[in-house]
Amino acid sequence: MQETPIAVAKTKSRFPKAVPYIIGNEAAERFSYYGLRSILVTFLVAQFYNPTLDPALTQTAEAHANASTHFFVALSYFMPLLGGIMADWFFGKYKVILWLSIVYCLGNLFTSSFTTNLPLFTTGLVLIATGAGGIKSCTTANVGDQFDKNNQDLMSKVYGWFYFSINAGSMVSFALIPWAYKNLGPRIAFGIPGTLMALATIIFFSGRKMYVRVPPAGINKNNFVFISVYALFNMRKKQKGQSLLDVAKGAFDPEKVEGIKAVWRVMGVFFFTLAYWIVWDQNLSEWVLQSNKMDRVINFGFFKYEFIPGQIQITNAIFLLIFIPIFNYWIYPRLDKMGLKTTLLRRFGAGLVLTALSFVVIAMIQTNIDHGGHPTLWWQVFAYILLSAAEVLVSITGLEYAYTHSPKSMKSTMTAIFLMVVALGNVITGLINENISEKGFLAPYMRGANFYWCFVGMIAVFVVAFLFVSPRMKLRNYIDDPEVDKNEAIATIE
Incomplete structure (x- = not known):
């Protein structure tokens, strides 16, 4: 007698419980970052570099403000490398995101509190760039960490919402923060991004029991820097037909x-x-x-x-x-x-x-x-x-x-x-x-x-x-x- 195979119902994929916390955190953080960016250069000119609106100082003042803004952005995009190393080698993504989010909030506190003190305002910018850049390489990877073989088919949808939250946060901030700066003054205008970053940190912390946490793997000697530097200092070992990097294979x-x-x-x-x-x-x-x-x-x-x-x-x-x-x-x-x-x-x-x-x-x-x-x-x-x-x-x-x-x-x-x-x-x-x-x-x-x-x-x-x-x-x-x-x-x- 031939047995009839029993149909096994496929379990419907479910989104990880941590997803709402990650999406909410990203939207609020991007609002904060781009909100500050939307008024930074005009504020620097008006408040510090040419407050009297002297036409003779226009070129110098604008160039100075532009330089400060670009150096701020440069630090923001340099820090992802260090943030990634800290997370992957030493502390894990959760701790790095949480700690640097607190640094980020402290930076916003400085920029909103010291709008008439250039050294302290600049300190705030450095702290913000450190925090924003340091968590950048961790947040995207943290999304993928939440999935396994049972729900990986939903990953593309979540990344879609993730990038939608980035654009939604930036679009709202571009509209609101310049208006706040014009009508409510710099302290309120810089304070709103600070409030949103504090909210982003609270949202992220609230999901602490939901996250899948990938532990740090320790220092990996087989990395880009170590191998490239070794090859450079041992180039004399290079044999005919080999590339420079081949000397590192031993x-x-x-x-x-x-x-x-x-x-x-x-x-x-x-x-x-x-x-x-x-x-x-x-x-x-x-x-x-x-x-x-x-x-x-x-x-x-x-x-x-x-x-x-x-x-x-x-x-x-x-x-x-x-x-x-x-x-x-x-x-x-x-x-x-x-x-x-x-x-x-x-x-x-x-x-x-x-x-x-x-x-x-x-x-x-x-x-x-x-x-x-x-x-x-x-x-x-x-x-x-x-x-x-x-x-x-x-x-x-x-x-x-x-x-x-x-x-x-x-x-x-x-x-x-x-x-x-x-x-x-x-x-x-x-x-x-x-x-x-x-x-x-x-x-x-x-x-x-x-x-x-x-x-x-x-x-x-x-x-x-x-x-x-x-x-x-x-x-x-x-x-x-x-x-x-x-x-x-x-x-x-x-």
């Missing part, structure tokens, strides 16, 4: 050494994205100061609205949300069908071109202002449209590139390095502005519109170099070809 795990090779190959691509990061954060600093000199009344047909300097930054978030599905579900597939394959390298190149065009628009606006004009803010909206499209092509593609072109053991390292490129771009722009503020050798050549035209030229140099180098780049996609022999470099001409 002292380190050979598979890890191959992974480091992949990291260096991808860093070659990331070098060209540096042009993008040198200029991108200017939309939250230099562009804000420029908007203060424009006609900010925009006629939407059925009503008019006068934007406060800083509020126009919401344009980037809006168009980013619009462009992501348009590029992924319409532009890329259509171009592929036409035979114009949208490889990652081609997206990078197109993104750099759009970045340059956005700065051409900004330079033309500044030329008009320099000649006594008062151009409409619609021109900046157009520049934001171009920059938002470039962000999809460069920034989002860069994160995909970091993931697909690095082995499993190196994916966290690649993400950290990608963020380090953002930091380096802001350091370069900060140093340029610092030189101008101190009346250095760049000051006479980067006045008014020339400032932006110089950056257009800089991006153009990167674009031309990229056109020559990209066809010769030897790359390996670890998603498409995971089984390829780990000692063989696969050349993918894109």
